[in-house]
Amino acid sequence: MPRQLAITKRISLEGLSEGWTSDCYALVTPASYAEYIDFADLTDAGKSNTDLLKFQLSFVKKHLVSGKVNILDDKGQLELDDLQPEDVDASKDLADKLFTEIVGVNLDPKASSTATETSPISAATK
Template structure:
């Protein structure tokens, strides 16, 4: 019989309000990012990554740092409290963004996270449009 995994630091990420019927009983236990992981995040050259690659990086981190949790699921007639899985942690943008922010240590309201993500997406779209326009005019 193997010994249980030893976790030095754990954080409770509140998922309250991220889905219908989710109150303070809905949460995820996660491990915070290490210094090495923060350096990796800081060294990412997001200008060279596609939006899909950036999202995949974030989702991988969420799954990697997920330990356990509780959420409410709809069974067809009512909501019931259930054990959360790593797949549940990336089931929606709101859940994944909130957990990722808690892993990294951002202290933002989920609404602010969504706004920041939208602004980033617009910036990426604007940069790609500008690149297309400038290359078209240089021909």
């Protein structure tokens, strides 16, 4: 088995859902280049959305180290508890957030400008 570097990343889950505070987080290992290439190969191969989603869920669970999330107790009250792999299956928002952070992709629409640039107008030549 190849050696694994002890590199982890703490991902804030604050605001992921109503009542999720800075106490909610996930600790994950980042993707390796080989894994990123495997993912790119899947998307280039035209795999179905179902195949890609199955890959995403499995991938996130593989990289999950630990964390804390809110769960509902028997009385329907929020309770901070350990993040479990099956929690990834229960929340699309959680799975998407963790996946994008693990592979280092930013899908935040605010991160890119929607403004279009125009070419500068040249002065008319004589």
